[in-house]
Amino acid sequence: xxxxxVYIVSKSGGLIxxxxxxxxxxxxEKTFSFPLDVKLRYENKKITVExxxxxxxxxxxxxxxxxxxxxxxxxxxxGRDAFEVIENExxxxxxxxxxxxxxxxxxxxFLASMFYPLFxxxxxxxxxxxxxxxxxxxxxxxxxxCFQTLTGVKMMVVAEPTQAGMDILLKRIYELYADYxxxxxxxxxxxxxxxxxxxxxxxxxxEQIEKSGISNM
Amino acid sequence: xxxxxxRFDTKKVNSELVTLxxxxxxxxxxxxxxxxxDVNKQLERIGYNMGIRIVEDxxxxxxxxxxxxxKDTADKIQSAFRMYLGVQPNVVNWSPGGDExxxxxxxxxxxxxxxxPEDLKNLKYCxxxxxxxxxxxxxxxxxxxxxxxxDILKGDANTEIRVKFIRKLExxxxxxxx
Numbered sequence: 001x002x003x004x005x006v007y008i009v010s011k012s013g014g015l016i017x018x019x020x021x022x023x024x025x026x027x028x029e030k031t032f033s034f035p036l037d038v039k040l041r042y043e044n045k046k047i048t049v050e051x052x053x054x055x056x057x058x059x060x061x062x063x064x065x066x067x068x069x070x071x072x073x074x075x076x077x078x079g080r081d082a083f084e085v086i087e088n089e090x091x092x093x094x095x096x097x098x099x100x101x102x103x104x105x106x107x108x109x110f111l112a113s114m115f116y117p118l119f120x121x122x123x124x125x126x127x128x129x130x131x132x133x134x135x136x137x138x139x140x141x142x143x144x145x146c147f148q149t150l151t152g153v154k155m156m157v158v159a160e161p162t163q164a165g166m167d168i169l170l171k172r173i174y175e176l177y178a179d180y181x182x183x184x185x186x187x188x189x190x191x192x193x194x195x196x197x198x199x200x201x202x203x204x205x206x207e208q209i210e211k212s213g214i215s216n217m
Numbered sequence: 218x219x220x221x222x223x224r225f226d227t228k229k230v231n232s233e234l235v236t237l238x239x240x241x242x243x244x245x246x247x248x249x250x251x252x253x254x255d256v257n258k259q260l261e262r263i264g265y266n267m268g269i270r271i272v273e274d275x276x277x278x279x280x281x282x283x284x285x286x287x288k289d290t291a292d293k294i295q296s297a298f299r300m301y302l303g304v305q306p307n308v309v310n311w312s313p314g315g316d317e318x319x320x321x322x323x324x325x326x327x328x329x330x331x332x333x334p335e336d337l338k339n340l341k342y343c344x345x346x347x348x349x350x351x352x353x354x355x356x357x358x359x360x361x362x363x364x365x366x367x368d369i370l371k372g373d374a375n376t377e378i379r380v381k382f383i384r385k386l387e388x389x390x391x392x393x394x395x
Contacts, residue, residue: 120392133393152391
């Protein structure tokens, strides 16, 4: 019973709401001796593991900390360049913390607006006349369930592949949206939803499902 | 469904509270604006802004699908009247082309306890309802015109609201439904 997150995309394809519910944290800390046997590379503002998978450090993971000092971009927070520290033999043994790259808000907005044309393409690809867009998108680690309202707002839930009853949850989120977002006179349509009551209620519903299942929704 | 309807407590309020609140709003607008024509226009605009939000509430709570003809639309608005105003209007006076019809309200919570003074004879007191209908239908890609033909407040036997279908907003229909 795991739900990873909820997304709402407006009529025009912008992300207006996102809530990460249950993102598994994966972090590994390890002490290395010289020379470093993990191949690192700097790309799009992150230092990523390019090759040399070992002890839970996987290809694609990002360097978070060096000796407990957080890394931003390629710089340590004390101003030193991370690569210079790693390449200098005198600094060893060195404690490095790796983890999964976190999605930034910008990346989420980008992905949400990418889903929008995908949805439209799906309905046009259909061999049968009249088809809806994507309702379920399945991968090996998650299932994305999407529900489009008559007014064109899309509600999406990302959950475990085995999670049942997500259509009921989507309808429930739609009700909450109608109640707590649209009845708030200070919320203007098509804008990101910043209504605390809505956040709280979405959270309550998700926790309810995880505790006692979908049956008594 | 019965369990579902128990969950969102459709809070029943005394209709007089609605009557008085709406009355206060209209009275204030008559005071603030110079011409009754402006009041009519503003009431319609307020209604429109309510309509584009209330339609989501209606869809979420009833779970109805898209309507395929105007008869269907009329039935759904009729049930919305029952949900939000607690009155059941009759759908009458269909045009031969089937693109116009009227709602006949023999009672209307907005106009209970109200009498129009002589100098406000051209005030469309219930114009907010026209705005709500127009806004709500626009959100489900139907362009309609909506106006008041008869008004209890002006000595008619009942209130008649006319709805005319203009066109379907084809370019606004969400993907996957064309």
